[in-house]
Amino acid sequence: MIGSEIPVLAVLCGAEPPPDMAAVEAGAVVRYTDASGLPEALAGADALFVYDFLSTAVPKAWAAADRLRWLHIASAGVDPVLFPELRESDVVLTNSRGVFDDAIAEYVLGVVLAFAKDFARSLDLQRATTWRHRESERIAGREVLVVGTGPIGRATARLLRAAGMRVSGAGRRARTGDPDFGVVHESAELPRYLGEFDYVVALAPLTDRTKGMFDAAAFAAMKPSARFVNVGRGELVVTSELVAALRAGEIAGAALDVFETEPLPADSPLWTMPDVLVSPHMSGDFGGWRRTLVEVFTANFRRWSAGEPLQNVVDKRLGYVPSQPQGAAG
Structure with a gap:
């Protein structure tokens, strides 16, 4: 988080916003958006929650990310957001490892x-x-x-x-x-x-x-x-x-x-x-999985807000979280 300012969080979610975001909304200015509105939502945002983890919109909107420090994706796989500009940036990338x-x-x-x-x-x-x-x-x-x-x-x-x-x-x-x-x-x-x-x-x-x-x-x-x-x-x-x-x-x-x-x-x-x-990409989708994904993000949001090391930090060179996860401050 940047100083004592209230952080701005962009949430890429499509038509249906993620459930149970009250704890996050209490600690950030939250901008919910679909792919078409992502560039506008990213401008001035400190963090991005890619709840719509199948979306390919992030690389196309990346030029608008002028102060982003942290990107979290609601999946174990990070390939939709692991494009060259993100790899080369200082933006910390975390995933939802462990849910599925x-x-x-x-x-x-x-x-x-x-x-x-x-x-x-x-x-x-x-x-x-x-x-x-x-x-x-x-x-x-x-x-x-x-x-x-x-x-x-x-x-x-x-x-x-x-x-x-x-x-x-x-x-x-x-x-x-x-x-x-x-x-x-x-x-x-x-x-x-x-x-x-x-x-x-x-x-x-x-x-x-x-x-x-x-x-x-x-x-x-x-x-x-x-x-x-x-x-x-x-x-x-x-x-x-x-x-x-x-x-x-x-x-x-x-x-x-x-x-x-x-x-x-x-x-x-x-x-x-x-x-x-x-089967239609559903092997990990159990009842309540969407709420569990939000719980994982919320726990990391609290760490990020407090300046504590994040969990599930992805090594952007490897493309996954190493076996011995390394924390990183947002």
Whole structure:
């Protein structure tokens, strides 16, 4: 905060403002705005709360940010606001790390069970009033690779291990003895070891290093019986090459919650492909998640107002909060 002045906070929220902002409104001049009004709201603002975390409006309005000190985004991923001008500025960037960890982990376990127990086909047969006995798969003992070793990846690893699965990780550095993954492989070498796994879960942050990491070479390296789950970012995947791999039988199925283009276009073959589960970017959205996001922001706003270190400070070079978060004053 700047001296003893009442700070000015711009809130990018679209048509629906965030709930439960009374505590913040008591300590700041709050300007709620949609994308079209963002340049005007940013002029003279000390902080920006990007509640509409899918919006791409911030880079276009950045020139109006003449005294901004802090930007908080209501998501774990920061790619919509991590543009060159922000990287090079002194503006502190924080995210909402921790809100969606357990919900996304539960989603991943759910789709793993859906594949193993063939729930989609059971529902189709039920609707057709067809009694067809089949055998299902066990998930205990199956090998899973979680690509992304941040908090969501760790929550996912713990839950899958509790279900009896054998979980490894993939991250920036290869290592052993990790408390949640045991072995962590180097993500830059994905095709070398993808063939060892029955399930591959994409949870990496979107950076220049990870964009398009799941391409034709990656899918060709997987087991023909493997299932691919993407709950990270749509741009981690080259969608056309995923479709080709599914059609060629290079992998057995995919559960996709995020896509390169959202909403997923109506003419995408993914909608109707067998053994593909599509959900509309909702894997982490549990009842009350919007209020929880505001609670996270409000707690950080209080720290910022008091000149205390912020939580969930993003390393703008890496594109995510480091494993040992570093506080920063606003």
